[in-house]
Amino acid sequence: MTAAPNANYDQAWKEAIEDDLAEFLAFFFPQVYDLIDWTREYQSLDKELQQITPNAEAGERVADKLFQVWRRDGEATYILIHIEVQSQEDSQFMERMYIYHYRSFDIHKQVISLAILGDERQNWRPNSYSYELGGCSVRFEFPTAKLLDYEGLWENDPENFNVFAALVVAHLKTKATTQNAEERERWKWNLVQSLYERGYNQEKIIRLFRLIDWMMTLPASIQQSFESKFKSYQEERKMPILSNIELRAMEAGRQEGTLRTARESVLEVLEVRFNEVPPALRTLINQIEDISRLKQLLISAISIDSLADFQQIMESNRPAN
Structure with a gap:
């Protein structure tokens, strides 16, 4: 172990x-x-x-x-x-x-x-x-x-398995596997699979995946194996919701948590998905000083349909002066 x-x-x-x-x-x-x-x-x-x-x-x-x-x-x-x-x-x-x-x-x-x-x-x-x-x-x-x-929430009430039910399971299984990373990886994999099998929309899957991935930390070698299995799972089911670049962005945010890293993660995802980021939008993102807002924008960057929609979210969530 x-x-x-x-x-x-x-x-x-x-x-x-x-x-x-x-x-x-x-x-x-x-x-x-x-x-x-x-x-x-x-x-x-x-x-x-x-x-x-x-x-x-x-x-x-x-x-x-x-x-x-x-x-x-x-x-x-x-x-x-x-x-x-x-x-x-x-x-x-x-x-x-x-x-x-x-x-x-x-x-x-x-x-x-x-x-x-x-x-x-x-x-x-x-x-x-x-x-x-x-x-x-x-x-x-x-x-x-x-x-x-x-405890036993997953097994006893599968129909009402919402965000906080998932987080409770992740919390309890994380504490129960402090000395067994392999067992933690198995529980993490079961939780992530359930997000797809329950038919959640893209944004909810991303949010839940982020929380589970953040809490259920794994050694680097086991995490790499987990991500490889996760990529194959998405490809087999033709559900490529989270790509390697998005996984790396989440990983960077989880490990560092700095404003600079958070901004770079948002910009990197936008560049991969939409080829380029307008200078004005890049400037706005680089001016954000709120780490929690950048986390929300990262989720939007992963799930949004267009740059125009992303800019609308930026405007609607801009703090008042």
């Missing part, structure tokens, strides 16, 4: 939640989903999240997310999503949830704190924080989702 490289859990979860907050809440926290008016756009609040995150931990909490949403009753509400991915109990976790909550409360008086527990301890289920001193007491409770509770 071959040990597998460290997995990138946080980035995969963060990107999935950024892509579809509604599906995330519907899957894990339906009671929260039902509170929200989904006809109105929600907003990701990364700058506000930086304000409430302790400086010492700012670089570690990359999976935490803060959103502003609108409730069905018309009130604005903040949703703080805290992703805790670890293999053992953390005695500071409940206090940290409380700190993040009251710092969010300082910004906005309506806050819902949620936690995803991705650890391997079945009995560790923190959902509250409290203290009492001199007649003064505080008790803070928060909803959690324990990923271990979703």
